[in-house]
Amino acid sequence: MLQIRDLVFDAWGRRFFDQATVTLPKDAKVGLVGRNGVGKSTLFRLIKGEFVPGSGELSLPKQARFGSVDQEHPSTPVPLLDTVLAADVERASLLEQLETADPEHMGEIYNRLIEIDADRAPSRAAEILAGLGFSNADLARPMSEFSGGWRMRVALAAALFAEPDLLLLDEPTNYLDLEGALWLEARLRKYPNTAIVISHDRELLNNSVDHILHLKDGKLDLYAGGYDSFERQLTERLRLQESMRAKIEARRAHMQSFVDRFKAKASKARQAQSRMKAIAKLPPVAAVVEEHVAPFTLPSPERPLPPPLLRFEDAAVGYGGPPILRKLNLRLDLDDRIGLLGVNGAGKSTFAKLVAGALTPETGRFHRSQRMKVGWFHQHQIEAMDPTDTPLEIIRRALPHETEARRRSKLAQFGLGFDKQDTTVANLSGGERARLLLNLVAMEAPHLLILDEPTNHLDIDSRRALLEALNDYEGAVILITHDRSLMELVADRLWLAADGGITPFEGDMEDYAKFVLDRARAAARAPTQVKGEPEPAPPPPPPAKAKVPTGPARRRAETAEAALARASEAVAALDAKLADPATFKDPAKAADLGRQRAKAQAAVEAAEQEWLAAQEAYENLKASAG
Template sequence: MLKIKDLVFDSWGRRFFDGASVNLPKDAKVGLVGRNGVGKSTLFKLILGQLVLGSGEISLPRRARLGSVDQEHPATPTPLLETVLAADLERADLLARLETAEPEDLGDIYTRLIDIDADRAPSRAAEILAGLGFSTEDLTRPMAEFSGGWRMRVALAAALFAEPDMLLLDEPTNYLDLEGALWLEARLRKYPHSAMVISHDRELLNSSVDHILHLADGKLELYTGGYDDFERLRTEKMRLTEATRIKIEAKRAHMQSFVDRFGAKASKATQAQSRMKMIAKLPTTEAMVQERVAPFTLPSPERPLAPPLLRIENGTVGYDDAPPILKRMNLRLDIDDRIGLLGVNGAGKSTFAKLVAGALTLRDGDMHRSPRMKVGWFHQHQIEAMDPKDTPLSIIRRAMPEASEAARRSKLSQFGFSYEKVETTVASLSGGERARLLLNMVAMEAPHLLILDEPTNHLDIDSRRALLDALNDYEGAVILISHDRSLTQLVADRLWLAADGGIEPFDGDMDDYAKLVLDRARIAARAPTQVHAEIVVAPPAPPTPAARAKAPTGTARRRAEAAETALAKATAALNEVDLALARPDAFAKAAELGKKRQAAQAALESAEAEWMDAQEAYAALTS
């Protein structure tokens, strides 16, 4: 699908690509990986023609359509659904031509509209928007009413809806919550054409792509499989390369020793000359250099406090005179708790983080917290609020006013900043470097509680692993808000869910939550009008597959009638559970409802099989 040959590109005083070549298969789903700053986004710009090649070639099939998400969609008065529908340029053009087309051309236009399934376009667009977190009411709202983060989702929805032949996505999960990221993983797996995704999300790279394209040292190398496969294959390749290098160097040293010993002797001159030629033909080898990632420094509190660190009883919190964001909270946080805080954007996760950090106070209820508790709070907006003229050294000077200059530079060195980087302006630091600086800064005073709100947005995979190692070594409490499912799984011991104006413990693990989110998305896509349906009575537990497996006795006709009745009941039972999953409070019973749905689905499949057997038997007798 995409062919890159001998690509060379220099810019900003450095070489990004040095003879890079790769051929991507048609309809491949490719994860583009590499360290921060190696040129992944630059490659996208070269493919899109936004930058000029130094030399080499980037080619796509004729008439292949490229699609990307460059920036948030503008704040226009156009309704949300119409904005996404307009992304299908061919459909929009055909509909516009209908207004002025000559009668003899109408047939061709209608035929093409049927070919591209134009009638189903609104429902397909609504399905994508529902998966990205938009409600049915949002579909008619003008774009100007959405914030920048939501307009980024609109741009992503438009790109997915247009279904270009080659879709380019640069860190698409950075502006999604965990629910949106889970939906996107499933969507990318089913994308009908080629896609290339820059991502540091290990779960997405393992579940949604079938190739990994690795960018390092100006070269591109393609691996088959997900990220775990890539790591295994690359580690093995490095091991074999290093073993080959050692053998070649040993052979070179052995022959050079012979030349050094006998090169001056006339009787051995011929052999010495022969070995010198052999040495010249040996391939040049370089030692494999492992890319090093500086560790994160998260010092543990010196003195643990008496439990609990925090207790909230019937707490309510909000902003000014606006309606409360969170109500009826009854929570306890102990000294060694590792909490993963789940919930869609807008459910109150960041509000809760502000409350625990001390930036907000309760309106009602009681909150008991240790007066000696130190809190380290990282949130993504800190990166945006940094002064672009600041430097790491000036920032650490304010944080360590009594320390010597040598001590400050030593501290920055521990954070992973080289001598040159400590006086680099924030504007010139990468997003990953800024995140690294702030993460280390918030933990510098050995807090009893770390609150991390989307800490991985700008970190590459190796830096995320370093953060994971530091968090597992840290002995205080942690509240983690992250769309990185892998990090949440490996850090959190307990899950809390922000939903329906409150926060409650979640009964299940991350797999249960992922299944619940995807089930809800499927239901919303299948029947969007049912998403807000009210159910007064809780759905009964569906019959088990074993109970349905008993075939009715009697004549074939009675058996067929009984099977049809059983099938109708099984279908109704599954619909009941689906409606329960669509309720706003479904998250509180995720594990239970997930098990009920599995049982109901199994019962339905059993009833369908019995019904088909009974119908075939009855048809055979009557014929």
């Protein structure tokens, strides 16, 4: 579908693409991945013709249509459904022609409308809109009544409805809630044409795409499979690359030593010249350089508080009018990891404000430990940052009594090096701003962390670093996120905000995904919905028996598995060094490596025992949960 040959593109004083070449199969679903700032969005702009390459070419089949979601749909008086239907340009043009066509041409127009299934278009558009969170009552509302975030969803709906031959989506889940992300994941799997998706959502890249396009060092490499498969293939490729580099360097060194010894001898001059020519022909193999990802610093509370941290008894909260949430009967303890589910507008952010102390209950009873410290991160903090501020000025206000060296050291721990500390917020990336704020809200070792969409600006490796930090953190967590992978690996229990309340959801994320998709299908079929009334959410499907929370056991097993993999890699690295004859030219170094090898093997055996115990405990817990 898309061919890129020897693409070179320079801009803003740097090279984004350097002889990049790749061919995408027809109808492939491709996840475009790479570190923030490497040029993923730039590639989209090159494909669309907004940028001109320095050399090379990008080619699509003749008359191929491409579509993308570049900005929110404009505010117009046109109804929502008509706005989406207009995205199918051919259908709209045929219907317009039909109004003025003479009788001999009307048959041709009707035949073409039948070919493109024009009669089904309104129901198909309504189904897409329902999946993205719009009600049937919204279909007749003018676009001017929707906020910017909802108009972004309209732009996405229009792109999906038009079904272009090449669909370009840049972080489509960033303006969706979890429910919308789950629906989009299922929709992309069924997309009939080629799609390229820039995303840091691991679940979407595992479940919705069949190829991963990796952008690094100006090159494009295509891998078959989802993201987990890509990681395995990339790891093996880098291992082989490093092994080949070591062999070539050893061969180079061997021939160079011959040249150095005999180039001055007349009897060996010809052989020395031959070796020099052979050295020049050896292919260069770049050393594998691991990209460092700064960890997140989420210190655990020093002193635990007596349970519960929070308790609500028949509580209600709002903003002065009718309550947004009512009949809250919930309890939160120090070791709770709560995943808060629900569509946008169901009251998740209101509940976060209530727990954080920004709102107080209007009725009912509310217990809260007076000594409890809360760290609260919400996505609007990033938007509200002063663009002229700098990280150093921000941390000076947060740590007024610390020395300048201590403040700079703290910023470096956050992943903001010296060169970034005096940079204005306007010139920091979204990921850098998110890192700064996430670390700041956790700096005082809170007993409770409330995280509202913490991953919007983080790449996959940074999301993994956040996950590891959360699994090490020993306080309570309330998590609101559209990142299904993070929700599954952090949350032990799920609460559902729906129908003006918050209640425990008796199921896991797979149950909830099924519930969301079933609800979207039911909403698309519903003939009417009363405007102005909150959409009642059907009760979640009750399991055959109450599920035992398996999150802690699963996290323990995954942590143990990761530790075992690290220990095994350490042994393999030492074995590679000990297999090199050059190592034994230095007996002391060889002996030290042998001692390290013995310690590393002992670490492998200990990690293996822990993994077996953790895995057995997890499997037993899953079996008891049914």
